[in-house]
Amino acid sequence: LPEASVAETARATGVLLRPYRAGLSASAVLLVVGAAAGLGVPALQGRIVDDVIAGAGLTRLGATVGLILLCGGCAALLVLWGGRILVRALQSALADLREQVVDAAVRLDPGLVETAGSGDVVSRVTGDVESVTGAVTEVLPRTTQAVVTLLVTAAGFAVLDPWLGLAALVALPVQLVAGRRFLRRSRPLYVRQQRMNADRGQALIESVTGAPTVRAHARETGRLGLIATRSLASVEIGRAVTKVRNVFNGGINVAEFLGLAAVLAVGFRQVDAGLLTVGAATTGALFFQRFFAPVSVLLAGIDDLQRAEVGLSRLVGVLRVPVRSAVPATDVPEGAVTLEGVCFSYPGTTRRVLDGVSLEVAPRSRVVLVGASGSGKSTVARLVAGSLRPDGGSVRIGGRTLLVTQEIHRFTGTVAENLRLVAPEASDEELLAATDAVGAAWVRTGGLDSDAVLDEAAVQQLALARVLLADPPVVVLDEATAHAGTDDRLDAAVDAVTCGRTSLIVAHRLSQAAGADLVVMLDAGRIVEAGPHEVLVAGGGRYARLWAAWRARAR
Known part of the structure; x- marks a missing residue:
């Protein structure tokens, strides 16, 4: 069966999300406000460092700790609220997609299904739906929150000290290279993996439904061998995907080390020059952790998002198969x-x-x-x-x-x-x-x-x-x-x-x-x-x- 292109998949996704624009907008506002509230936590932690160095009393420290708890609590509640609205909207859109795909699947031309193999259809309405569901339920909300946090934290860097923000960008080239390499290598592997899963499912379905014929012709060994061969091919592709993913994760870790080292080095220089306090430099290091964490989430989520995108393209491919319904003729009498x-x-x-x-x-x-x-x-x-x-x-x-x-x-x-x-x-x-x-x-x-x-x-x-x-x-x-x-x-x-x-x-x-x-x-x-x-x-x-x-x- 056909698979939709990236552009076709994006257009279909836009159509699915259109009825839920109000919920998505409300979710975006809540996530932005929550991220801004959360940015107060590292800023106040840096203030504690300066207060300790200055010998401030316990009263000021207690007030700062109270503000940290308030900012953290508000941020958690706002992000939780916005995340729930986001998941509810995405799940509703996914439910619409599932219904459309199943409706289209049962209307497919029998000859087309026979040519493609029922395993292809089954794998799309099961495995592909599961991969998209997992992304919608877990990965996509985390990714959306990461993007919002990234933008808000970047603004915080600009206000705190632009040089610290530039130092944090040292990690960006390594992240981009690792991400681009992973995308280039992983998507073809995911496409092959989904197809091999469909082939394995087809072999299983044919062997089970045709078991009497298989036994009658003493073909049990051959059928089991075919299932084993296709299963092993699927496993080998899975190993290749894991190898590419491990290289990608190593690149992310290197980027984190380089970025944090650069921020600390620039922070030391700024403190030594009297341009920043130790607390402000600490805030910068904490900002980087807050800046790098969403980038890591984004890059780590590429794996699941890639799989979901492949699954979504296969589901949209089913929707794009023309359904030719029987239309009663008007030029013949009823019943003729x-x-x-x-x-x-x-x-x-x-x-x-x-x-x-x-x-x-x-x-x-x-x-x-x-x-x-x-x-x-x-x-x-x-x-x-x-x-x-x-x-x-x-x-x-x-x-x-x-x-x-x-x-x-x-x-x-x-x-x-x-x-x-x-x-x-x-x-x-x-x-x-x-x-x-x-x-x-x-x-x-x-x-x-x-x-x-x-x-x-x-x-x-x-x-x-x-x-x-x-x-x-x-x-x-x-x-x-x-x-x-x-x-x-x-x-x-x-x-x-x-x-x-x-x-x-x-x-x-x-x-x-x-x-x-x-x-x-x-x-x-x-x-x-x-x-x-x-x-x-x-x-x-x-x-x-x-x-x-x-x-x-x-x-």
Whole structure:
């Protein structure tokens, strides 16, 4: 999946923060006032040094200590208050981002997800969100406070003695070189690390979900080897990042030593020349500690901010993937379905799954798609449902479409919560009416608030009941009764769901074609026969032979 550029990420961040400008402004004011109050602490500590040298009494010392406590307490409260407002605003913006990313992720084109790998999507909505969350919760507030403290302390240096301020700047070139070197080396490593984590996650997901196939072909050793290889590659990148970080931390320590030594040396000279008192020189040294500490926070935070920036660019990348939603056509009647010269190939392949398919479906008719595996039945179904887009030709649908596949899933929660996915405002009576219509009598027995484990047929009944609750003009059933086995409960449920609405059914059993208004037989991506069941059987063509073979096997 794509990753946003730095400029695109910055623009997206600005848009996210725009609704919270008032809170961010209030936070900035509080942090500035708090930093200014905190600057009084080292100034008063320097005053204590001068008072001791001058032999001032305990009363003056006590008053100074009281002022230190007052300044420190005010600074702590103001910074705490401003920090809380800042975190609240940033967390709200992050919550908006998470919702947008998850919404965009579930709307991604299935072909794109299949090409990119589900591990990429999962790593973005988990690992990348976690790295951004950590930065927003901890690093960014500290960084903001550091910037404010830095600016206020620089102003304090200018008032105290400009030469001391210039001496403090000795540390700056070393810090800049260390920071620039770290940025240049670390960002590519973080990008590679995130991608390797996605590859490792993909290997894990495929190995777990495909465990039966892995065991059937005795590929356990190979799959474990692949996971180990990708995990080791991720670890090696982590080691490289740590090595770069350690060099960076060493540069920061050297800068601190040089800066403090310069401030003390200049302070000694100024005191010796009678331009500063010992207390003022002490204040300068304490100012440097106060000046250098936020710089260290800024530089040390680069590590987490780099990781968060990479994660944010990957999240914004998801948002920038164009979402092509199915828009009901206005030039066909409600419930009508029209395919004209449709061609389709899955991403990454050159073979055409569909080649020039044209089909007219009248409103409220029942169409059954039949054909061998790989003939293009499910692709036609997903094109009509809007989850795929044709490479050529057009697909026009009169109204909303709902797709039910054989890939059953029961969401965590009660039966009612599963049903209300499509109808949040539906009453209990409406839910029970829908489940009764699809033959799910077990719902009344167990209750809508039940969260019992259900068999596959029961879960599919819930999926079909959701169709009745959503009430779309067009429904697409892609082998929706595949898990029924010899159980005919789902056949009756399908009849209830398709009654009075246009339906396209990918047949799991050929018996489903007998009651269809139109049977469409596909082969190698083309429609080879189409017509009512009786007409095709009487015609003696491919469908007739397929029907005869089905009847013989059924006996």
